Amino acid sequence: LWTGPVVNCDSVKKIHALPTPCLVVDLDRLESNLDKMSRFTEERRVALRPHAKTHKCVNIARKQLERGAAGICVATIAEAEVMLRGGVRGLLITGEMVGEPKISRLTRIVKEAPETLVVVDNSQNVDDLQNAVRNAGIHFGVLIDLDIGQNRTGIQPGEPALRLAEHISNAKSLTLKGICAYAGHVAHIAGFEQRRASSLRALTQAVETRNLLLKHGHDVQLLTGASTGTYNIDPEIDGLTELQSGSYIFMDVEYRRIGGSSGKVYEDFSPSLSVLSTVIHRSSNKAVVDAGLKAFSTDRPFGPEPLELSGVQYEFAGDEHGRLVMDSPSRDIRLGEKLRFIPPHCDPTVNLYDRFFCVRGDVVEDEWPIMERAGGAPHF
Amino acid sequence: LWTGPVVNCDSVKKIHALPTPCLVVDLDRLESNLDKMSRFTEERRVALRPHAKTHKCVNIARKQLERGAAGICVATIAEAEVMLRGGVRGLLITGEMVGEPKISRLTRIVKEAPETLVVVDNSQNVDDLQNAVRNAGIHFGVLIDLDIGQNRTGIQPGEPALRLAEHISNAKSLTLKGICAYAGHVAHIAGFEQRRASSLRALTQAVETRNLLLKHGHDVQLLTGASTGTYNIDPEIDGLTELQSGSYIFMDVEYRRIGGSSGKVYEDFSPSLSVLSTVIHRSSNKAVVDAGLKAFSTDRPFGPEPLELSGVQYEFAGDEHGRLVMDSPSRDIRLGEKLRFIPPHCDPTVNLYDRFFCVRGDVVEDEWPIMERAGGAPHF
Numbered sequence: 001l002w003t004g005p006v007v008n009c010d011s012v013k014k015i016h017a018l019p020t021p022c023l024v025v026d027l028d029r030l031e032s033n034l035d036k037m038s039r040f041t042e043e044r045r046v047a048l049r050p051h052a053k054t055h056k057c058v059n060i061a062r063k064q065l066e067r068g069a070a071g072i073c074v075a076t077i078a079e080a081e082v083m084l085r086g087g088v089r090g091l092l093i094t095g096e097m098v099g100e101p102k103i104s105r106l107t108r109i110v111k112e113a114p115e116t117l118v119v120v121d122n123s124q125n126v127d128d129l130q131n132a133v134r135n136a137g138i139h140f141g142v143l144i145d146l147d148i149g150q151n152r153t154g155i156q157p158g159e160p161a162l163r164l165a166e167h168i169s170n171a172k173s174l175t176l177k178g179i180c181a182y183a184g185h186v187a188h189i190a191g192f193e194q195r196r197a198s199s200l201r202a203l204t205q206a207v208e209t210r211n212l213l214l215k216h217g218h219d220v221q222l223l224t225g226a227s228t229g230t231y232n233i234d235p236e237i238d239g240l241t242e243l244q245s246g247s248y249i250f251m252d253v254e255y256r257r258i259g260g261s262s263g264k265v266y267e268d269f270s271p272s273l274s275v276l277s278t279v280i281h282r283s284s285n286k287a288v289v290d291a292g293l294k295a296f297s298t299d300r301p302f303g304p305e306p307l308e309l310s311g312v313q314y315e316f317a318g319d320e321h322g323r324l325v326m327d328s329p330s331r332d333i334r335l336g337e338k339l340r341f342i343p344p345h346c347d348p349t350v351n352l353y354d355r356f357f358c359v360r361g362d363v364v365e366d367e368w369p370i371m372e373r374a375g376g377a378p379h380f
Numbered sequence: 381l382w383t384g385p386v387v388n389c390d391s392v393k394k395i396h397a398l399p400t401p402c403l404v405v406d407l408d409r410l411e412s413n414l415d416k417m418s419r420f421t422e423e424r425r426v427a428l429r430p431h432a433k434t435h436k437c438v439n440i441a442r443k444q445l446e447r448g449a450a451g452i453c454v455a456t457i458a459e460a461e462v463m464l465r466g467g468v469r470g471l472l473i474t475g476e477m478v479g480e481p482k483i484s485r486l487t488r489i490v491k492e493a494p495e496t497l498v499v500v501d502n503s504q505n506v507d508d509l510q511n512a513v514r515n516a517g518i519h520f521g522v523l524i525d526l527d528i529g530q531n532r533t534g535i536q537p538g539e540p541a542l543r544l545a546e547h548i549s550n551a552k553s554l555t556l557k558g559i560c561a562y563a564g565h566v567a568h569i570a571g572f573e574q575r576r577a578s579s580l581r582a583l584t585q586a587v588e589t590r591n592l593l594l595k596h597g598h599d600v601q602l603l604t605g606a607s608t609g610t611y612n613i614d615p616e617i618d619g620l621t622e623l624q625s626g627s628y629i630f631m632d633v634e635y636r637r638i639g640g641s642s643g644k645v646y647e648d649f650s651p652s653l654s655v656l657s658t659v660i661h662r663s664s665n666k667a668v669v670d671a672g673l674k675a676f677s678t679d680r681p682f683g684p685e686p687l688e689l690s691g692v693q694y695e696f697a698g699d700e701h702g703r704l705v706m707d708s709p710s711r712d713i714r715l716g717e718k719l720r721f722i723p724p725h726c727d728p729t730v731n732l733y734d735r736f737f738c739v740r741g742d743v744v745e746d747e748w749p750i751m752e753r754a755g756g757a758p759h760f
Contacts, residue, residue, distance in 0.1 A: 086527040099716035280478040281533040298679040336479035
């Protein structure tokens with residue numbers, strides 16, 4: 001059997017020598033995005049707990065903490081485990097931990113990191129969590145997951161949330177720490193003013209519920225929410241204590257299209273993430289790259305956009321292929337050359353890769369691992 | 381830092397104890413699909429070189445070879461490397477190997493496994509391959525990738541293909557072994573007779589080109605093509621020597637919808653692949669599972685279908701969430717219960733996971749690794 005190394009990379013220093021398709025992060029742009037959000041939240045006196053479901057990468061979470069983040073949001077138990085093993089603390093798990101084996105895995109996590117916060121939206125789940133940790137003598141904090149219009153998880157605002165708060169206060173091993181109110185349905189509304197109006201309307205329900213809970217003697221230290229699309233809108237809300245924005249570090253075609261507070265393209269943050277591909281076919285009116293629907297997210301009604309080229313249209317052409325239709329290409333495209341594309345949607349694109357290749361200019365400076373894929377249970 | 385194991389799995393024997401979302405293969409169904417295709421190709425005296433881009437798993441490739449497959453198709457250089465390291469031989473790389481580092485990696489592979497076949501569709505690429513292996517004293521076989529209507533890679537049938545064959549015959553280290561003619565645009569045509577007519581029309585171009593090449597003294601031992609949608613159509617073509625079908629081992633929502641030679645649902649092969657999820661939210665008219673657009677392919681205009689449940693509609697509801705709309709559910713759905721779904725499209729769904737959990741009935745019998753994600757270069 002062949003056991004040799006796959007590629008000799010001692011000599012790889014330049015981006016164009018990377019294996020394709022691969023995921024590339026422009027470090028100058030990434031750092032500029034991290035710095036900008038850090039400065040913004042500091043000035044606005046709102047905490048930042050950025051969402052790691054965007055990057056699934058301990059190296060980036062550490063950079064966010066170094067710049068003052070209050071902690072890190074994660075979506076799944078596997079993300080929480082990977083972050084914790086990487087020394088990342090102050091985790092907020094934004095998905096409900098329901099059923100086995102999630103509850104057992106959560107118990108191990110809160111034993112090690114008692115500051116970990118978990119959302120709940122259901123009294124039966126509260127009972128299950130309470131029963132799981134009671135005998136272990138563990139306590140941890142929970143946030144009420146509030147449905148402020150996304151129609152996904154979360155309990156309804158007002159009385160239903162109050163009843164859940166009362167249920168939590170009877171669970172001796174759990175402490176209510178506040179409310180998680182993420183308006184995912186608002187994040188990508190095109191047009192700044194439309195987005196602003198929708199977000200403030202959604203968050204007003206969260207503030208009213210917070211006030212109701214406070215009136216009844218419940219503790220609501222945290223009111224956490226916000227996306228990259230509303231980072232500069234939601235701090236207007238009196239009572240919002242922290243932002244969960246994630247995509248600002250990378251950006252993508254979708255976020256660029258929603259428009260900013262000034263301008264048609266949303267350019268508050270710079271597109272730092274791209275997929276590098278090779279032109280593997282070239283004929284008169286067509287070029288084909290080796291990056292298809294296993295290389296880009298496909299959950300949006302538009303495809304990737306070329307980074308350093310205009311007048312060509314990318315079309316998905318199978319698992320490993322993308323077709324470039326030549327409308328009026330800004331330059332010639334040669335067989336074998338490398339082309340970069342901004343992904344349509346950053347989070348699920350990152351999810352398709354094992355590593356980020358980190359470049360500064362055209363030099364490959366580092367390589368960061370992306371955690372395992374769905375169902376992740378590293379030592380299973 | 382926490383370094384403990386993530387899950388204690390010594391006790392996990394039943395499917396419902398698996399971490400979710402995860403990918404489950406029903407071994408009885410998988411084996412039945414493997415056996416059926418093996419018997420079919422034997423009876424029809426056509427070789428089978430199944431496509432491993434469907435499963436990206438050495439364990440499954442071995443099962444295909446054990447049942448008489450002539451070799452294994454792979455789409456990428458990384459797939460070829462993983463298969464070769466796993467002892468899988470007789471590889472046909474169905475994607476053009478253009479540019480560095482692909483050509484260097486290919487050189488290592490053909491040195492170790494000189495029977496490896498690679499497609500070419502361009503004379504410049506032929507020259508690049510020839511130059512790469514000439515000095516190493518290596519020879520290997522190539523197939524002309526023929527565009528029979530997919531409008532992706534491949535050279536045009538007839539004279540252009542003949543000119544490429546002549547170019548190949550001048551490349552001393554390459555040997556023309558035949559033609560690769562994959563009609564990807566035909567694979568999912570709904571309605572057996574429509575699909576049959578389109579596939580035979582497409583493949584007729586390949587046969588004519590083969591005859592042209594033979595007339596000019598070129599060797600065309602192999603004419604390889606066919607999908608799961610046309611496995612029982614293409615052997616009608618006199619001259620087709622092998623089938624490349626891949627999805628027959630798993631099936632998916634898309635293939636089930638195209639219809640079979642008898643019946644509206646294509647049931648020649650049994651759906652053996654599913655995603656196991658947990659119901660993490662339950663309210664009056666809605667259930668939410670923990671499997672969203674990071675757990676299923678999203679490249680088709682329809683979502684996953686529940687495996688053991690009817691009267692509910694799955695809707696994507698974010699990276700980690702799917703919403704079940706209750707039209708007339710065939711039974712109650714409880715918080716915390718586990719539900720299985722057939723993925724919309726099998727290949728890109730497999731690409732989202734690190735492992736298959738293999739079940740027989742409800743017992744977890746084995747766990748098979750899925751190779752690394754895009755840009756794979758294991759020792760990079």
